[in-house]
Amino acid sequence: MTSRTWFITGAASGLGYELTTLLLARGERVAATGRTITAFEPLAARYGDRLWTARLDVADASEIHRVVGEAFAAFGRIDVVVSNAGFGVLGAAEEVPDDLLRRQIEVNLLGAIRLTRAALPYLRAQGGGRIVQMSSSGGQVPDPGMSVYNATKFGVEGFFESVAIELAPFGVEVTLVEPGGARTGFNRNLAVADPIDAYGTGVVGRIRGMLGGGVDPDLLRRAVAGDPRKIARAVADSVETSPAPRRLTLGGGAYEAIEAALQERLSALRAQRDLAYGTDADDVVAERAGIPVT
Numbered sequence: 001m002t003s004r005t006w007f008i009t010g011a012a013s014g015l016g017y018e019l020t021t022l023l024l025a026r027g028e029r030v031a032a033t034g035r036t037i038t039a040f041e042p043l044a045a046r047y048g049d050r051l052w053t054a055r056l057d058v059a060d061a062s063e064i065h066r067v068v069g070e071a072f073a074a075f076g077r078i079d080v081v082v083s084n085a086g087f088g089v090l091g092a093a094e095e096v097p098d099d100l101l102r103r104q105i106e107v108n109l110l111g112a113i114r115l116t117r118a119a120l121p122y123l124r125a126q127g128g129g130r131i132v133q134m135s136s137s138g139g140q141v142p143d144p145g146m147s148v149y150n151a152t153k154f155g156v157e158g159f160f161e162s163v164a165i166e167l168a169p170f171g172v173e174v175t176l177v178e179p180g181g182a183r184t185g186f187n188r189n190l191a192v193a194d195p196i197d198a199y200g201t202g203v204v205g206r207i208r209g210m211l212g213g214g215v216d217p218d219l220l221r222r223a224v225a226g227d228p229r230k231i232a233r234a235v236a237d238s239v240e241t242s243p244a245p246r247r248l249t250l251g252g253g254a255y256e257a258i259e260a261a262l263q264e265r266l267s268a269l270r271a272q273r274d275l276a277y278g279t280d281a282d283d284v285v286a287e288r289a290g291i292p293v294t
Contacts, residue, residue, distance in 0.1 A: 004239065005029040007071050007078045009058055009115060010085030012039040015134065015179070018232035019082065024051060026236070031071035031078065034085075058085045058111030059103065068118040077126050080239055081119045083112045084134045088149045091193025092204045096148050100191055108152035113159055120172070128171030130239050133160050135176045135247075137254035141261045145207040164246065173244035179231050180254030 006023055010016040012034030020032045020040075024047045032040055033056035040053045052074050056067045072078055086108045089100055096104075112133055123129040138146060139153035157176060164174035181187075192208070199205055231250050238248055249255050278285070283293045 002240075003027055003029075004079040005031070005075045005077060006080045006082060007031040007033070007068070007119070008082040008084055009033050009056060009111070010134075012036055015228055015231055015235075016082070016084040018228045019084070019235055020051075022229070022232045022236055029075060031075060033067060033071075056085075058115060059106040061110075061114050064111070064114050065118045068115070068122070072122045078119070078122065078129065080130045080132060081115070081123070082132045082134070082235070083115050085111055086134065086152075088146060088187075088190045089193065090145055090190045090208060091148075092145065092196065092199045093147045095193040095196050095199065095204075097193065100193065101148055104148050104191075105152055108149070109155045109159075112156050116160075116163065120167070123167075123172045124170045129173075130244060131160070131163075131167075131172065131174045132235060132238070133174065133176050135160075135178050137178050137180045137249070137251070137257055139176070139178055141257045145204040161246075173242070174246070175238055175244045175248060176246065177231075177235055177238075177248045177250065178254055178258065180251030180257070 006019075006028060008016050008020055008030060011020045011030075011032035016032075016034070017039060020030050021043065023030050024043060027050075029050045029052075031052045031054070032043075033054050034040075035055065035057050037053045037055055040051065044051050044053065052071060054067045054070065056063055058064060087104070089096055089104045116131060116133075119129075119131070123131075133156060135156050136149075136153045138150045139157040143150055160174050160176055167174065195205070195208065234248060234250055238245055249258055277288070280288075287293050
């Protein structure tokens with residue numbers, strides 16, 4: 001296994017911390033960043049100069065550029081950039097206040113885009129690398145009550161699908177990671193919008209109640225089945241595969257939900273085939289039918 005150097009955002013907790021811990025144990029070097037860095041102190045004491053840390057709020061564009069530059073300067077080369085920082089907002093679309101809406105987009109979507117833009121000059125100059133973007137099953141599957149969160153994850157998927165094509169000539173590869181519910185602090189740390197009475201008895205109200213503890217614990221155990229250590233291992237192992245997998249779908253629930261959503265989407269698309277082709281200009285329709293165009 002080749003030794004690599006990694007840059008990870010949101011590394012102070014959850015999947016980011018699990019990944020950081022695993023990589024260091026494997027002998028890798030890690031530039032670990034987070035909004036707080038006290039969680040890294042035991043790792044720094046154990047792994048010394050193989051761990052570099054910095055405070056980073058990915059909602060701050062200038063801070064991203066500064067920290068990325070400092071990390072590349074410290075290690076000379078970074079092989080894998082993991083864009084992991086993010087959080088979730090729970091609430092119906094009209095319940096979410098504008099300040100929380102902006103924060104969600106700044107962190108989950110713009111933070112990922114800005115991190116990539118900041119790292120790309122270094123990755124191109126060194127002749128390649130890997131970008132691992134933490135998405136979610138929510139980047140493929142709609143989740144009522146998480147519409148703003150889903151908007152960021154659908155946006156992330158679209159951005160990195162296009163960027164992967166742009167970066168291929170430079171040897172920079174991209175992987176989107178789509179885990180389902182994982183046993184991290186994600187649900188406990190959700191930003192919850194103030195409820196509107198109209199949504200109290202509907203699907204959003206039921207989801208709010210479930211995440212607030214109003215559900216059979218055994219049902220919740222099965223629904224949130226992802227093991228953070230196994231997810232971290234799958235992410236770490238994925239960089240050994242080249243060409244890079246465009247997506248890693250992790251978790252049985254994520255696999256089933258994404259498969260069902262894609263099948264439904266494809267079925268709906270095929271049902272509109274004649275409509276789609278029928279809206280082309282008359283000369284193109286005629287040419288397709290074998291009628292000479294004069």
